Amino acid sequence: MSEMKFVKVSKPSISDFIRAARYRILFIKPAFYRWEIEELLSSIQKNNINKCELYFEKGDESIRFGLGDTEALNLIIKTKDKFNVQTVNRIKLSILVVDNNCLIYSPNIAQLDDESDLDFPSGFYGDESLVKKILLELPGNDVDISTNIKEINNPFGEIRNFQPQGEQLINEQLSNTLSKLENYPPIDPKKLKKINLYRNNFKILKKQLLGIKIKNKKLNINSFLKLLESKNERLLSSWNIFSNEDINKFQNMYHFEKELQLIDNEFIIDIGRFGSLIKTQQIKDYEERINKLKDEFINFMKGKFEGENRFFKYIDNQNKHNYTLNQVLNNSRNELIYYLESISIDDKTFLNRLLEEDRFLKRELEEERITLREVYNNYIKSFVDNRLKFPNKDEMLGKIDIKFDLYDISDELLNSNEDFKKYLGRIDLVELRNYEEGYQLVKE
Secondary structure (H helix, E strand, O other): OOOEEEEEOOHHHHHHHHHOOOOOEEEEOOOOOHHHHHHHHHHHHHHOOOOEEEEEEOOOHHHHOOOOOHHHHHHHHHOHHHOEEEEEOOOOOEEEEEOOEEEEEOOOOHHHHOOOOOOOOOEEEEOHHHHHHHHHHOOOOOOOOOOOOOOOOOOOEOOOOOOOOOHHHHHHHHHHHHHHHHHOOOOOHHHEEEEEEEEEOEEEEEEEEEOOOOOOOEEEOHHHHOOOOOOOOOOOOEEEOOOHHHHHHOOHHHHHHHHHHHHHHHHEEEOHHHOEEEEHHHHHHHHHHHHHHHHHHHHHHHOOOOOOOHHHHHOOHHHHHHHOHHHHHHHHHHHHHHHHHHHHOOOHHHHHHHHHHOHHHHHHHHOOOOOHHHHHHHHHHHHHHHHOOOOOHHHHHOOOEEEEEEEOOOHHHHHHOHHHHHHHHHOOHHHHEEEEEEEEEOOO
8 A cells, every 4th residue: 555645633642543552653843842851761661673873963053942941951861862863954844754654744833833724734654665765865764664563553643625705704804904904914035134143152151159268256235234223334335246266266258268269160260350361151050169169168068978978078077067058156155144143133123123023023023933053044035035126047147148140251351352352362262152043124
């Protein structure tokens, strides 16, 4: 039997055709969609297909024109062992061979979205005679037509008989079309001029480190001193949250900058006051590496010593818990509480104000459920946390961040700024941009 039929092509019918495969699939398209590759993989696994060839175009243009998607390309790369992949320069038709049958149709997927009102065919369905001709055109293919498999039922709908429309309806349609064209005129190709477009291979990167460096911070305690009867000038009016020894412990900023520099050396090129240059294709990897570095640093400062963390190598394993921010803050807070207790324990005015302000503590003391020392301790702890706002580790570590700003390299910067051009000695100027051809409407 030798025949070729006009057919109506749709996504479901293509899926059914692929699922019917028993020993061979050959798919030729400019680019693929994810759903097509998923159907192929499903058929390969379910029907144990060992001949599945993919032909598609080199480069990214077909995907950019909407004839395929990036997800499909990723899936092909991940499952490349399932396919025999070939890339060619130009493909104008989609050809799908399944066993001894084939489908030829337009690669424009828009034709497959809605076929309900189709009057004319959108594809050709052929048998083994056409399959042989296709295979002969492709080098390295065995023209093997199996006679031991079941004939595939044509899954593609045939076109209904064309019904001519009346003259009045045709005139209305032509009038509506003309009205749209007059209101929104099409562009005359003769008025388009060819121009050069460019895509930057690099971007300017500017980053800002926030909250990384641990600096000493003074806590104003005058609000507590006002509760005391005696106004001793020798009393401290502020409290250093970190001692000099603590600051020395937290020279982790140096370690962070050291690790950050190792990453920067891989990805970016310093251009002085302009920031840095980074390849556009490496931006995602760079951000992932930097965010991982930040997360490890925060976990290190929190004292989470399980798992892999590059900052462990900078500390003595036996004393590592002394380096945690939480431990240092707790020590400083406890010392402040002890100091405030020591200057207020014998101050009767302070005790009276305390009990007047905190009726709960007063009742607990009167009913002898807590001691006087515990009253002082509980009140001062609450005062330090809620009135003096003693910082905690989550508050401080929550401010740690690395901000990225990316900028395009403008023509003015590239061609007119002499300071900027001085930094480009390490980069071939040809590499900064890719130039492509395009069209622009000529203004009259």
